[in-house]
Amino acid sequence: MRVLIVDDENGKVVEIAGVLEESGVGRDNIVVVTTAAAALKELRNTYFDLLIIDMFLPHRIGEAPNLTGGEELLKRIHRGADVAPPEYIFGLTANADAMEHSRGVFADHSWHLEEVSPTKTGWKLKLMEKVRYLRAREEFTAADAAGSTEVKLPRCDLLIVCALQDPELSEFFRAANSTWEVVTYSGDPHLYRRSELSLGNARISAMALCLPQMGLVSAGVSVAKALALFRPLVVAMPGICAGRRGDCDLGDAIGANLTWDYGSGKFTEMGGEVVFEAAPFQAAASAKVVAILTELASDVELIEEIYRESPGYRPSEMPSFHIGPMASGAAVQNHKEFFTGVASQQRKILGIDMEAFAVAWASHEALEPQPHWLIIKSVVDFADGTKDSKIQRFGSYFSAKLILKAVARLFNGGADTQPRSTH
Structure with a gap:
């Protein structure tokens, strides 16, 4: 599976990439961009299974992050026929105002929107669960296409x-x-x-x-x-x-x-x-x-x-x-x-x-x-x-x-x- 990370905070990107790799996503399948414009360019050229986006985001290189950066990108994805929408979108932000501003958009589409801070790390488990789910679907689909969907499950005490x-x-x-x-x-x-x-x-x-x-x-x-x-x-x-x-x-x-x-x-x-x-x-x-x-x-x-x-x-x-x-x-x-x-x-x-x-x-x-x-x-x-x-x-x-x-x-x-x- 392919993942696009849109975030201009390097420390957060490192944390996100670590969770993805722990969940079985190879580095070659992770693309990182820092602006909404760069993300839109990637989405025009490549299909991504998962989009991880910071809602407090600059529109272009050289501009300051703003509350509508991430939200405008999401709207552009939905109204543009030239963009392949990702299967799932996962929002992460350390900005409380951006979190509140975008809450309704994410609720309307049943997507995850999580706050990131040194004391709030629950997002890592939720992201890991979502990645594991998408990978399980991918594996199941591949097995089904090959004519074998038998799943062996362990018993436990x-x-x-x-x-x-x-x-x-x-x-x-x-x-x-x-x-x-x-x-x-x-x-x-x-x-x-x-x-x-x-x-x-x-x-x-x-x-x-x-x-x-x-x-x-x-x-x-x-x-x-x-x-x-x-x-x-x-x-x-x-x-x-x-x-x-x-x-x-x-x-x-x-x-x-x-x-x-x-x-x-x-x-x-x-x-x-x-x-x-x-x-x-x-x-x-x-x-x-x-x-x-x-x-x-x-x-x-x-x-x-x-x-x-x-x-x-x-x-x-x-x-x-x-x-x-x-x-x-x-x-x-x-x-x-x-x-x-x-x-x-x-x-x-x-x-x-x-x-x-x-x-x-x-x-x-x-x-x-x-x-x-x-x-x-x-x-x-x-x-x-x-x-x-x-x-x-x-x-x-x-x-x-x-x-x-x-x-x-x-x-x-x-x-x-x-x-x-x-x-």
């Missing part, structure tokens, strides 16, 4: 699912302390990581997946597909959540023994007022998982060891590990009365997030044999408007370590969770 690339997945990788290979499969837009983990006496083949976006729908679809492809024995989700104030402290971990969609139900009118009548279907963790969670929660020495060895910031008090219900919903909650309302659905509720129920339900509905699902998340806020960004990285690492300990116990006991590599 463990599927790790994270909602956020950073800090959840990045801290899981740190906690696992192993080498992860980026892998893709023809026809599948997702980016996966593959590794072999040594946990206790077990050698475990693992795949890791970061969701394309937060929420129940994204989690349900992505996990269901991964389960069908890789047929794991265990699905595990570390990460961060909101906890119920008074029952949890910041930094505490919650192992979910029960989960449901707290938005499931109906709105009805009663006495002239609209009332929500909840009708949740609850998914329960397996007895084997609950037993292991119970063991971990009582292992104070282990919890203290993880706490003491956690890198960077950590709370002043050693966190606790709770076992209890965790509800999921499609929207971020940020008001102090939330837990009061949702507690009517399950009075022992400890935490809420946006994905746990979808992961559990996808596992429940998977092809036989259904995998065990294991969800441990750390409390980083109370869904009441209070925030402490420092705790998020600690919470992601703490939950990841607990997940790894739980997985080790799952795979070192029981016939239904014997790693396939030992068969």
Whole structure:
């Protein structure tokens, strides 16, 4: 595949090219220009699969960058019969005004527009996923033309699912302390990581997946597909959540023994007022998982060891590990009365997030044999408007370590969770 980069900031171009090469695009297939006019000339002469464009761009050499430089180029591409439109356009800018100015154009065409800064690096994963998807399509099309589209997929013992690339997945990788290979499969837009983990006496083949976006729908679809492809024995989700104030402290971990969609139900009118009548279907963790969670929660020495060895910031008090219900919903909650309302659905509720129920339900509905699902998340806020960004990285690492300990116990006991590599 061929990629055209239109950007006049050399440092950013180097970063973009690095992501492209890591995604399998050869240097000979990457063209870089610095102005809108030069880009238009390239697009007249060559077809590009992907256009990566800075929206704060000079029209011509010698001119200063301006807010309309990138947008005018996009309009010219669409209205000109002399230009071959790229299959996909990916916008990147370090200019906040240009970002806001161009947001509507990108939204109208369902393209990515990402802000670039020293603290905002999520664009790299999204760009990598898009490149991998385009390359997978290219490979699939070539195989189809040759009359062979058979795709061989590996089985794995463990599927790790994270909602956020950073800090959840990045801290899981740190906690696992192993080498992860980026892998893709023809026809599948997702980016996966593959590794072999040594946990206790077990050698475990693992795949890791970061969701394309937060929420129940994204989690349900992505996990269901991964389960069908890789047929794991265990699905595990570390990460961060909101906890119920008074029952949890910041930094505490919650192992979910029960989960449901707290938005499931109906709105009805009663006495002239609209009332929500909840009708949740609850998914329960397996007895084997609950037993292991119970063991971990009582292992104070282990919890203290993880706490003491956690890198960077950590709370002043050693966190606790709770076992209890965790509800999921499609929207971020940020008001102090939330837990009061949702507690009517399950009075022992400890935490809420946006994905746990979808992961559990996808596992429940998977092809036989259904995998065990294991969800441990750390409390980083109370869904009441209070925030402490420092705790998020600690919470992601703490939950990841607990997940790894739980997985080790799952795979070192029981016939239904014997790693396939030992068969």
